[in-house]
Amino acid sequence: MLKKESSSKIEAFLESVASASRRLLMLDYDGTLAPFRKERDQAVPYPEVVSKLEALVRSGHTRVVIISGREIHEVASLLRVTPVPELWGVYGLQHRKLDGVVEILPTDEKYVVPLSNAHRWLEYQQLMSFVEVKTGSIAVHWRGRSAAEVEEIRGRVLLGWSAVAQNSGLSLVEFDGGLEIRVPGRDKGDVVRALLDQKGSDVCAAYLGDDVTDEPAFHAIHGRGLGVLVRPEWRGTAAQAWLKPPAGVIEFLAAWLDRCQHAVKNDAKAGAANC
Numbered sequence: 001m002l003k004k005e006s007s008s009k010i011e012a013f014l015e016s017v018a019s020a021s022r023r024l025l026m027l028d029y030d031g032t033l034a035p036f037r038k039e040r041d042q043a044v045p046y047p048e049v050v051s052k053l054e055a056l057v058r059s060g061h062t063r064v065v066i067i068s069g070r071e072i073h074e075v076a077s078l079l080r081v082t083p084v085p086e087l088w089g090v091y092g093l094q095h096r097k098l099d100g101v102v103e104i105l106p107t108d109e110k111y112v113v114p115l116s117n118a119h120r121w122l123e124y125q126q127l128m129s130f131v132e133v134k135t136g137s138i139a140v141h142w143r144g145r146s147a148a149e150v151e152e153i154r155g156r157v158l159l160g161w162s163a164v165a166q167n168s169g170l171s172l173v174e175f176d177g178g179l180e181i182r183v184p185g186r187d188k189g190d191v192v193r194a195l196l197d198q199k200g201s202d203v204c205a206a207y208l209g210d211d212v213t214d215e216p217a218f219h220a221i222h223g224r225g226l227g228v229l230v231r232p233e234w235r236g237t238a239a240q241a242w243l244k245p246p247a248g249v250i251e252f253l254a255a256w257l258d259r260c261q262h263a264v265k266n267d268a269k270a271g272a273a274n275c
Contacts, residue, residue, distance in 0.1 A: 006242045010252065013206065013226045013241075018259035020204035023061060024225070025256065026192060026217070028209035029068040029075055032230045032249065036177065038144035040132070044078050046246040052253035053081045061260045065195060067188050069175070069213055071134050072096045091182075091213065092191040093135045107136040111183050114168035118181050121160030127153065136183040143177035154179060176211045189216030196224050206256075208249065209239075228252070 205225030
């Protein structure tokens with residue numbers, strides 16, 4: 001996609017933000033709001049992103065929702081936004097509401113033993129330093145490793161996980177920097193569809209994400225809002241527009257905030273004129 005073409009689509013969309021009665025901004029975390037880090041517990045957001053998100057959340061004119069593959073407690077700890085926006089973790093298996101109440105979908109009992117077997121395989125392969133255990137999911141991260149190391153780690157993981165997935169119905173999902181085995185039937189697209197349905201057909205909505213795990217969300221928002229791919233370089237995607245991080249994301253958030261503030265001022269003037 002040409003940068004000019006993408007800019008035109010984004011600018012046209014932002015004009016609709018100004019005139020919208022309802023606004024919904026959905027955002028991935030890693031790679032979108034925060035840079036990737038080999039040390040995942042250090043992946044804090046870009047500083048400018050924090051200030052823009054805080055302004056959007058506090059304004060009350062946009063429903064801001066973070067949808068991540070991480071567990072909610074990790075996102076809340078890393079995000080550093082006050083007040084904490086609505087959070088969805090592990091592709092929708094966890095939900096933190098604005099009042100801080102957390103809901104977690106239970107893992108079907110039939111997947112408990114297979115997930116345990118997948119975990120034991122990683123222990124046997126002495127790969128636990130690469131592992132992230134989540135609700136209904138286990139991920140192996142190899143970001144920052146050489147191509148040869150990635151091939152070797154991936155091969156060892158799949159040697160055991162392929163059979164586990166095939167025999168249990170668990171899903172094997174590749175992502176940018178790793179591999180995950182998880183319970184099926186829930187992805188970011190499900191969260192996006194649910195949020196869009198809640199807000200109604202007149203909502204002005206966008207979803208920003210970077211990874212292949214964001215593709216279901218791009219498909220879900222297609223025809224109902226704007227899907228924006230956030231990556232240093234364009235790749236094939238269901239998203240309709242493209243931004244380079246971090247500058248592109250920061251500019252997008254700033255423009256969204258500006259449109260909201262402009263709309264509020266106009267509404268105030270119109271109200272005063274009618275008094």
